Amino acid sequence: MSEPSSPRIVIVGAGPAGIRAAATLVEAGLHPVVIDEGHRAGGQIYRRPPAGFVRTPEQLYGSEADKARALHLLFDRMADEGRLTYCARSSVIAVHEGRLHVLGEGGAEVVFYDRLILATGASDRVAPIPGWQNAGVFSLGAAQIALKAQGVALGRRIVLIGSGPLLTLVGTQLLKAGADVAAVLDTSSWRQQMRGFWGLAARPIVALPGLTLRARLGRRYHAGVTPERIDADGQGVTGMRWRDAGGRERVTPCDMIGIGWHLRAETHLTDLAGCAFTYDELWRQWLPKADEMGRARNGIYLAGDGARLLGADGAEIAGRVAAAACLADLGRPVPSVGADLRRLARLERFARGLAQAFPWPGAMVRALPDDTIVCRCENVTAGAVREGTTLGGGEANRVKSLSRVGMGRCQGRYCQLAAAELIAAHAGFRPEDVGRFRGQAPIRPAPIGAFLRES
Template structure:
């Protein structure tokens, strides 16, 4: 039986997953609320520049320009059918409502939700190296955002270091940028790992071809690529001046004025955690992720997960996952959906999941990173905590679980709430205790998900309630 009861669905995140979810719900007669932290939708991979920006899509998105433009047009075309709330950070979820901060006005408010699709995306995964806090060191994602959003490069003589497909994509984008030289691409993954993954990647020739083209283009334009390296340290006084790296036989020093650093991506899972979703260990991604079924249903009834926030699979998979989660939401609430389309999406997601697993094998995290990390290495920038302090705490107190370590050392209690340091901290704790990293656990999510001002204005929401805020002096 088809239901005609009004249904208020909320989607968090206006990247590929969130936009496709909104499009699907709107096509079935719903008017979803689409909340996005950015000023303009598109997510990180298809980040949209300001309206006055003049660079053409091809210069911003390369071979994915057509997909990016189509997704942006889809969102623009939905404006009359959805309640699109941009510049809105969801910083907490509790008691059936979301706490939001609206950026330009710094206004806080609450929004009650029924069914909820979480499409929170991903951010950089960073394994720190000595000197990584020097000015001029950026994450790969930050380097890419600077280029896409404002047409700014992070430096004139740039080294890109770490591993993962994003490493080569950002290298190509920077090498094409006028006035910028890519001094080298330093990949911690071995060439043998990448060659071993090729047979599995042949199932998606377009993805493989994009990667091979990127590497070939870099080589053709004189960009050195070194695989199987180990970062030693970043050098500089007031700013980055060089990076030192080892090829196993000897150390090399390479002058540069900026570094893009990253070891793949990690899912943004804090909101799913605050919603009490169950988490499971993913060996392929070397991380705890919120559990979900093939359609995107989480362990919490009425909460659906889509896109990279539920596991790193890329933009193509995110679009499929957003649509599939929306169809699951509709079916769960008595709305008629196309079962054949749902099954087609699940098959496609299964194919892309296998490709994602192959890419994880091609670009693994350095297995010896924690063992090689010196005691003086700063892990938690917010609380100024070193690897040696974590090791000493584990040795002296017997702490062998991340939340216990947090209570004793304050790792993950700063502005980033562990978004940057927690995964590296878990690697150090596992190495210090001799336990598998999956057994030392993960830091539990805490509000606020991202930093918010201490003093906030309030705004009355549609249901007549007010968001709480500190009292003001009269």
């Protein structure tokens, strides 16, 4: 246990980054508080199913089963021994001047901190397709979560569309589970994928298994496609219309479509914490600024995909490094991080190779028809975003106020990147000149009743 005078360190997120950060602090004799939305630690990538679930870790996580099992056991042991405080099923909905506003099963409460490590992870980066607002359209991550947490496929006949490693991974996971995957459609052409070769060569032991997974998809996999429209009737999705690399129009009947173009960093809390951001042209999104150790500002540290999109291995390393930075700033003995920093640099090269090989489909988004729904929460069309740009100029928050894009339950998580492309194209700007939507608290929907307490 920590000394009575020990600083109060809070970690938000119990994925690979949060678990490794917690372990580093515990080894140094501190007692961190870990807050996470899941019912059990593991994060999205190593999400754990309910107790009594019959599928094995090998079936759930494939080649990463040993890593998942090790992280789960490490965290559970620290929690069982009382060496950390774990707040499960709890969402941090706001942060301000040393206080976290946390929404848990018992309502809302305030948690104070002296040091804060944000390991908030990432979510699907999705792009609008005409018809994507219909029932039966999910993100790739949602399809994967349903498979891991409940052992179910979300449709009887499935089409996946997007780009990036998750597209291939989810396709092969569904096939292995016995699902009927009709097609896996990649918007990145073979030529584009080869442009990221030298970056991907930084981790051949990861790149080669990825090619093996691709091979398992066989003739279901198509590169260089252009999505046209999602067909639907009153019951939901009925088919996917797309053009192949040769320009031929194709229609694939299905009742479920999964979409996703790699990941977007989850940065809402980082924004509310007052951290600075910079636009990353290769990733086509705003990412928070931090030094190589994860220091974003005084007393706040960033780790994992919420800061740099380096995947699960990178998140583990970044969690250790951020905790080491925290220890150094507290004047405590610090474990050596030289080797970790070198590994992060190599992972950075690999990740940027992925971003180059499987890019965000900016041109596709900019060409969306006016009647395409961009913001599903508020039913805002591409035409409404363009009209808002005409009336208010090419500034993201002004267009947001005029069109209501990004004002719904997800607070722009699914539409902000597409809206920025549309605004920039219509105004003749670059996406980075448009700016980003300002973060608003609460960052998750919160019931009024959660804030009402008896005297």
